[in-house]
Amino acid sequence: MTTPTDDRLWDIDHPYYCAEGNYFKNGQHLTYPNWTEFQEEWGSLDDDLNLVFxxxxxxxxxxxxxxYGEDVPPDALHVYWxxxxxxxxxxxxxxxxxADxxxxxxxxxxxxxxxxxxWEPLLDTRTSPKDA
Structure with a gap:
């Protein structure tokens, strides 16, 4: 089994990008002021019905x-579902x-x-369903 990277999450640069929301329906990008409030709403939802990709x-x-004398915006976690x-x-x-x-x-x-x-059938290593 591969080991997770020790890179800091903010240093990881994914290829390409993902657009926020939904092209076909408005109101599909939700914002939260902190990790705690995000977790209260999204933290424990069923992974089979709410798949993070x-x-x-x-x-x-x-x-x-x-x-320009502007404040630097805070870090933000964007999650696509x-x-x-x-x-x-x-x-x-x-x-x-x-700290989060x-x-x-x-x-x-x-x-x-x-x-x-x-995707596992196409990957080199297998994961037990109990690990997911």
């Missing part, structure tokens, strides 16, 4: 703001801090295990 820890570059029973594409965004990283990593790791089951 991507995440991005977004961190603004201070050089884009400070020269398929609510499978109704085929809804949705995204969520919550303000996070470096262990909890965010633990939660994302559980989501990754579930997504891995979808």
């Amino acid at each position: 991507r995440w991005d820890w977004k961190r603004a570059d201070p050089a884009d703001y400070e020269p 398929v609510l499978q029973r109704k085929a809804i594409l949705r995204s969520t965004e919550c303000v996070i801090t470096e 990283e262990p909890a965010v990593r633990e939660w994302l790791t559980r989501k990754a295990a579930r997504l891995r089951l979808v």
Whole structure:
């Protein structure tokens, strides 16, 4: 089995990008002021019905703001979902801090295990369903 990267989540740069919300329906990008409030709503939902397929820890570059006297926006976790029973594409965004990283990593790791089951027949290693 492969081991997870020790890279800080904010240093990971995924290829390409994912658009927020849903092209076909408004109101499908929800925002939360912190990790705790995000977790209260999304933290323990059924992974089979609320599948996370991507995440991005977004961190603004201070050089884009400070020269203009603007405040640098806080870090934000963007999570992209398929609510499978109704085929809804949705995204969520919550303000996070470096102190949130262990909890965010633990939660994302559980989501990754579930997504891995979808693709596992094509991957080099296998995961037990109890691990997902």
